[in-house]
Structures are given as C-alpha cells and as structure tokens.
Amino acid sequence: MHIPDGFINAPVSIAAGAASLGALAASARRVSEELAERAAPLAGLVAAFVFAAQMLNFPVAAGTSGHLLGGVLAAVLVGPWTGAICIALVLFVQALVFADGGLSALGLNVVNMAVIGALGGYVVFRALRGALPRTRSGVVVASGVAAGISVVLAAIGFWVEYALGGTVGVDLGTVFGAMVGVHLLIGIGEGVITALTVGAVMSVRPDLVHGARDLVPSAAPARSGAPSGG
C-alpha cells in the first residue's frame, strides 16, 4: 500500500524526492565500502528476497492475512545501509514495473519505508539491544519490537507528509489517530514475523545476521547447509 500520485502536493513530493536521493546516495556509498565488489550481486539478491518476502502472506486472525514489509528485517539481517537500499530498490521496481505507488510519490514512499522504516528502525533496534541482555534471544526480541515500532514510525512519517502537503482539510488529529491505530495492529504482525524470521536465521547461520555480529566470534567456522523446508 504505497502513496499514489496526487495524494500529497507537488512541493512536498519533490522535497521528499530530493531527500530520498540524498539518503540513497549516502547509503550506496556505505554499501560499496562495506561489501566492496560483492555489493551488486549480494545487495541485488537480498533486494529480490525482500521483494519475495513481501509476497509472503501470514495469518493474522480467523483466516485474515497480512504481509511483511521487511524494513527492519532487512536492516537487521544485512545491515542498515544495505537494508535501506534494498527497500528502496523494491519500491522503485514496484512503482516502475507494477504501477504500485506513484512515480511522483516515490520519494515519499522511500522516505517512509526505506529511511524511516529501515534506517530509523535499525536505530531503534540498536537502542533496544543496548538495553537487553547480550544474548541471541535479546537480538530476536529487539528485532521484533523494533520492527513493530518502525511500522508506527513510518505511519507517523506519512502523517507529517500529509500535514505538510495533504490535499484536503481533514482534522489532522483524526488522521493521526486512524493511521497510528491501524499501524499499531499491522506492527504487531510485522514484529512477530520479523522476530521469528531473525530467530530462524540465527539458529542456522548466526554469522549472516548483521545485527548479531558481536555475538558471533568472526574466526568461528560457519556452519554449512541450508535448513530443510521444501
């Protein structure tokens, strides 16, 4: 559910576009430093993973289902900069290939989901990790709670954009209440699935979880083999 063309006025859309280009350029620089010449294939494959993970429906209640957004999941698994780039790549492809989200609103969507959702969510994750014990379950809990909070933060980001450039005079308090209320519920699902997914990766390849690198001695040999499952 991405912002379409015309929902937010042109000046705010253009400002968000400029801001997102700046954030992407900075992230791209960090990613090429971190991954060196592996950057393109690895980040590209992780972006394809995020895209697929967003198609993964999980049950919510009584047969209804939701789907993953994946901002904090990507940031915890591969690092905040690569994670933000991957979310932005997914948004680009969705806007250009699937007509999902307006091209003029692409900057707004990147700010909400890549900058606030992935980068901001990772800041929350680090803060939580500092407060929780330095254990594997600490990482799992921190990623889940951060994922839930990041969804609400992204909704607040949308609300700020709406307050600045929304095109109609609806009471801002009403919009805030509705957005935050709905996204609190979405955030619970996002948090649970993110925590379970991080836990699943931690149990097989803890060395691949960027947000838990301090728990894994870098000299330890990586366990080989992917988990079974189809």
Place this chain on the structure above:
Amino acid sequence: MSGAHAHALYYHEHSPVHRAPAACKLAAHLAFVLIVVATPREAVWAFGAYAVLLVLVGSLARLPLGFALPRLAVELPFVAFALILPFIASGERIEVGGLALSRDGLWGAWNILAKGTLGVGASVIVAATTTLPELVHGLERLRLPRVFTQMAAFMVRYLDVIADELRRMRLARTARAYDPRWLWQARAIAASAGALFIRSFERGERVWLAMVSRGYEGSMPAVGPGAIEARWWVASLAVPGAAGVVCVLAWIGLR
C-alpha cells in the same frame, strides 16, 4: 522468464512507444505525473485533457483499452480514503442527494481519484512497453548512481528465481497440510522466510564467485544501444510538453 525478459505488466507489441528508449519514457513519465500533481483540482477540464493524452499514447502503443483497468486496484486503499473524505472533512457543507457533504472533502476526493488514476495510467503505459533490462538501462542513462542501477539489474534478474523458490516452499507447506489461521501459527512461514533469506544470500555469493572467476572486477561493462537520437527525446517529451501547456492554461483560467 522468457527471452525478452517480460514481466507481469509487459504487453508484447511492435510500436513506436515500445521502440522509444527507456530513458526518454521514464523522463516523460516523471515530468507528466509531476505536472498532473501540480494542476489545480478545480480545473476539471484539464484532467480530461490529460486522460485524452494518455489514451492517445496508449493507442499509439497498441495497448487494448481496458488493459490498465485491473491495475487501478493498487490504489484501492486510497480510493477508500477518498470516498470517506466528503463525510469527515471540515468546512462548508452542501446537499448532495439528501446527504450533507463537505465541499472541501468532495474536491479532495476528486483530486485524489483523478490524479491517482492518471498516475496509474501513465505507469501502466510505461511498464507495458518497456522490458526490465531496458528499464535498468534507462535508469542508468538518467544518471542514477551506478552502484544503485547495478544492484537493480541483479535484483530484476533474480526476482523470478527467488519468487519461484518461495512458491515451492509454500507448496511444500501446503502439501504437509499446513493451513494457519492465527498469528501464533505463523512459525513455519517465518522459518520459510529465514530459509529463503539464507538461500538468496548464498546464491548471491555463488553468483559473485562465478563472476569473479570470469574476470569481474566490481562493475559490469556498459552494454545496450549507444547515443539516443534527438527525435526520441522530442517525441517523448512532447507528451509532458502538451500536459504542461494544459497545466499553465488551467492556472490562468482560475485567475
């Protein structure tokens, strides 16, 4: 993925719009939607003119009318928001069919529906006439950072591979009678997501090693057609050009 790297919205045809370089189409697309967004909502005729422009380009591309309609579903949550706007917006009320609706809210709903629909229409025309490699090449032409466009190239190349992997996992879960209805039954889905991440990451490493063994040094050689002829730019930018004239007239008309 077929040889032409077609995607869900691609519509195979031979037309000038299909042949136009992706960079021209993307630039025209962006300029067009920005102009549409900047148009005052009270100038109803202007949105009719934009729609006529889109239909003209669509017929030049030989897209069947109605091809775009199913894609309009992506803006449904915002349509719902637009539909409740006249009831919740503040300001002066007017009587419409026995209901007291907000004048501001009605204009706001019209604004979102008209601009959002034109935006989806433009997106569908560009997506229907451009293959994935052309899109990535076009982004590169438009001077997006090369790191970014190369990641995009790998992403679109492996999108279907990863999505197929996910489909096989879902099939495997279903074959084992997994039919969750509640959030606390979702562990197997999360385990699939975790396994999918590991497989994607390891595939990325294998791809990289295979490329290194073939002499890859961190960037792909530039491929694709050479310089873009000026006539393509003129033809493509004529569309947002015409829209720009409409937009200016709409603003003048309001004075």
